[in-house]
Amino acid sequence: MGFDQLGLSEKLLSAVSDAGYSEPTPIQAQAIPQCLMGRDILGIAQTGTGKTASFTLPMIDILSEGRARARMPRSLILEPTRELAAQVADSFEKYGKNHKLTMALLIGGVNFSDQEKALERGADVLIATPGRLLDHFERGKLLLNGIEILVVDEADRMLDMGFIPDVEKICERITKKHQTLFFSATMPPVIQRLTKQFLDDPKKIEVARPATTADTIEQFLVEVGPREKRHALRQLLRTEEIKNGIIFCNRKRDVNEVYLSLDRHGFSVGQLHGDMEQSERMDVLKQFKENKIQLLCASDVAARGLDVPDVSHVFNFDVPGHADDYVHRIGRTGRAGRKGKAFTIATKSKIDNKLLETIEKLTKSPLKKIDNLKLEPESRAGQQAEKSSEPEPKAETRSANPRSQRSSTPRENTRQPRQRADSSPRRNEPTQRRNDDKLNFAPDDMPKEPFVGLGPHVPAFLKREIKPSK
Known part of the structure; x- marks a missing residue:
């Protein structure tokens, strides 16, 4: 037809x-x-x-x-x-x-x-x-x-x-x-x-069962340790024949970190997440559609809003928290009858295992597990690039504040005993009137009801009798 x-x-x-x-x-x-x-x-x-x-x-x-x-x-x-x-x-x-x-x-x-x-x-x-x-x-x-x-x-x-x-x-x-x-x-x-x-x-x-994935998409699962996810992603990017691909992360912070890591390793990559200005987002999308950048790191803001007809690969750097999001993420590839591949990088944690079970139950299509993915050691330049892409430790961030810096060597205690702001005696000491302080009362002259907010030393003019004017 x-x-x-x-x-x-x-x-x-x-x-x-x-x-x-x-x-x-x-x-x-x-x-x-x-x-x-x-x-x-x-x-x-x-x-x-x-x-x-x-x-x-x-x-x-x-x-x-x-x-x-x-x-x-x-x-x-x-x-x-x-x-x-x-x-x-x-x-x-x-x-x-x-x-x-x-x-x-x-x-x-x-x-x-x-x-x-x-x-x-x-x-x-x-x-x-x-x-x-x-x-x-x-x-x-x-x-x-x-x-x-x-x-x-x-x-x-x-x-x-x-x-x-x-x-x-x-x-x-x-x-x-x-x-x-x-x-x-x-x-x-x-x-x-x-x-x-x-x-x-x-x-x-x-036209299709709700929450099903297209038959044109091959779905794979890669299980690695939590600290090996970036390494596994880079190896997949190097071994697969990728025309262009989208890398999905669950959090905006992770989108930025993965983007910086791939950029330092020499990949042609851009990023897209909700904290970016609209003009920046549209510019990145334009570059991706025109094949000026090969890879796009994105949060779920792009899972349903991106329509590039011939995306060859989708990579889930994180297992999505909702099974429906998985369907829409991998739906960026295999469009209009074309072939596509989707890789999900997971850890062996209980959380990831539970999320994967939910995805397979919803889509009714099990993921093909890749057991022969051996993480090859990277070159010295690659190790340096990955090291430089790591976020700075919190301790270093705090040390940038001069007030938070503490010397490791003991210092002399130069603190002086705290002096009272005035020379008035304490409550349990006898009160003596001074010639230069005529506004203070002796204890027996104090009013029976205290003056709120003034303490025990009330100025005399507050107690002085006011004579009516003639």
Whole structure:
């Protein structure tokens, strides 16, 4: 079956052909005709199956008739990450080049004023992350009562990132009767409740079992000691025929450390994590897509937001904490029918073993264990590079503060006995009046009730009788 049998317009078919696609994927073949008919869709498919084109293509044809008004977009696509939102925007530009549709992209890390100008001009297609969209809505810069098509993409990732309450708020503010396209790789109970609440008799399209991995991906497991993980990663990178690859770490700190280690060993590598500025993230992604860098160290911020068609390898430097994250990580390779390899580096700890059991139970595809990986000794230059990439010990960091430096040799005790701030006697010593201190009371002149906050030595003027003035 070709795209010409799905009911798309000639202009759109020309753009699809120019993009190099001739046959639709299973989810595209099933979703596009139903979308053109105006039905709500519940799409369940693993990552890398072509979900983006399954809603962007029919939306372009549907929106080709009509005109957007200021601050009232005609369609809305919600994405969990900035990177995925930007990629959907790229898809609209690629497929909609023969149509005069306007588009606005609302993501964090970008100036508000530029986005407000795009909304003022009017947008046929609005692509946004939930948080930034609500910011514009609450500022009064955006109206949602003109939405004709709503797309919620990667719904289970929205759940993982805590965006479901925001998604519910947005759906409740769309008052016009509209078509809803809902896509998710898995269907946890919260997502099922959301679909029942906001979808009207949806057409359910399931092209693969939830949380399954593509058959085109070979999955391997490497078990090493905790201190051998970097060495094992470097050996895999040297022995595998890698066109380009993504290395996933569980923590942003580990992303930076692995990046620095590989960079010092001479690998062509970049890093991508949530603490980076949006401009830096987009620049790194651009370099990776253009093959200017071969490897990308990333946190899960890129697990679903990165769409590079021919990634040859994925490396899990850490076993992911959630089995669903494993599915989406390795889904960056083996896309659109291509072959791919995924390596997971684990230790023999109880935690890693339990996580691996959960992954294999969910995916129902055991990982092939590599038993013959022998860590070859590295050259002196490599050892020096790895040593220089180690984080500095905490003790050295503390010693940078002069106050925290302590001499190892004993020093003379020059501390003097503490002197009282005043020369007044202690409470258990007899009080004697001094000629130069006429404001102090003797013990028998002290008031019966103490003056709060003044102690036992009360100034005499507080006790002095005030004579009325004549």
